Amino acid sequence: MQKRVTFDTKLLPYLLLAPQVFITIAFFIWPAVEVVRQSFLLEDAFGGNSQFLCTGLLTDPLGGEAWQRCFRHFDRLLSDPGYWHSINVTVFFSLMVALIGLALALLLAVMADRTLRGATAYKTFLVWPYAVAPAVAGVLFGFLFNPRVGVLAYWLDRIGVDWNHQLDGNQAMWLVIFAACWNQISYNFIFFLAGLQSIPKSLIEAAAIDGAGPGRRFWTIMFPLLSPTGFFLLVVNIIYAFFGTFGVIDALTQGGPGLRNQHPGLQGLQRRLPRQRFRRFGGAVGHPDDHRHDPYRRAVPLHRAACPLLRRR
Amino acid sequence: MIENRPWLTFFAHVVLILGVVVIAFPVWMTFVASTHDADTMLRSPVPLLPGGQIIDNYRVVLTEGFAQASRTPLWKVLFNSLVMALAIAIGKIAISIIASFAIVYFRFPLRNFFFWMIFVTLMLPVEVRIIPTFKVVSDLGMIDTYVGLTLPLIASATATFLFRQFFLTVPDELAEAARIDGAGPLRFFWDVLLPLSKTSIAALFVIQFIYGWNQYLWPLLITTQESMYTAVIGIKRMITSGDALTEWHLVMATAMLAMLPPVAVVILMQRWFVRGLVETEK
Known part of the structure; x- marks a missing residue:
């Protein structure tokens, strides 16, 4: 944990730690504490005054009503079908991104591990999507599949698929999954390739001498030895799908088939769909963009305006 | 290769070429689209080969502006992105390396407490604490400033952890020798530790530069004026509803x-990039 040889200056270590600790407290710890504190507050519409909800617990720690009052925001959130829908969508999306991304990356890594000629070139061509911003990836896919100008939408139309992710929620979902996978595939590829290359060649040679073909060698030797890498990547990919894909989704669909300004008859649907489909944890506090451009909300401090679920009542 | 199976090798090449084509296709189409004029873009389908408008389009975007409304030239926005990416990358490396130097090479009260405090931030991604963090930044009057854009993202548990792991592998004899020769801690840090960490710093720089350049949610909140947009935000804003x-x-x-700088960094510094990626996640 620590060096045998240390310096014993008294003040210096604190000075060295100060910048990191200061930023951590100001922008990480303090806001995190605020999140918890504010979830137990009741504020009026304009945020003029707020009231701590759990005071009842002091006088009546066993009363059911006091507990209910204390956790009323959580209660409300958990009984909101929109919230559960967004959880379902998030879980489905994350699993799909992780599984599809991992499978494709593993296939490419195994193939790249096999080839001797051109391996470096393939690697270079496969690693760079990592550098493309998720939001830019969203824009690129939105362009390719744009029902008016997109090439892929045009080709799909030619083979009889009516593609319009701006209207069809399922298509929107798959489009977001593809874009997120595309963005993440190089990351998975690099780790799988590193994992494959660290498998001792002697093991594979021994199996080959015993007569195991390439398929058998893969499933009985390489795949089990890759499983730690695979598990690590599964975790990282799910975290990526939860927190790293806001840009992709926001740039592609704004959280669902955005029907705005198109068809008045669809407006009832429109009001529900964009908010509820694909609303992710990050989106549970509302779309940050909307609040800035809404003149009424603008007058209210953003942190309150953006928590419609957690205030009033 | 263990045995010669020409068909399997051929199959591997086919899969890889297909993979490269599929992965490169969106970017190829982006490039093609950027070389045509507005009329061609309205006719479906968009051609698959580049057109002749390349110089005009890039000139218009760079000098006359990307958004129809206010005409902020793109070079300004790219400059914002560059400032943000560099500040985040350099800032993260600088404060993390001194913090882990303190944690590894000094013995002082609360050392473990500070280490865990930094480490715990791994569990607090921007999204879960976005509203209060925004409030802190706005109370400090840092909306629409470079400081507001970068400072909250500069603390880094991963970088601190990476440097800590690296410092632990540096032989104790080096510190002993430095002490016998009468070097103080700062001198030891500057003359011995820093040169040894060069490769780690380079690897980390590549990763953090990309991280900074590609930020989306945070600049979306912090920038309200077009002149402070980053490139990624700018593109999103160009797509009208x-x-x-x-x-x-x-x-x-x-x-x-907007893609060019981070992609160039990855391709030119590929060795550091792969290293940085694999190391930071250990």
């Missing part, structure tokens, strides 16, 4: 320019 008004050829030229 009325589909017909989107000038796709200009959007795609902007997208090309």
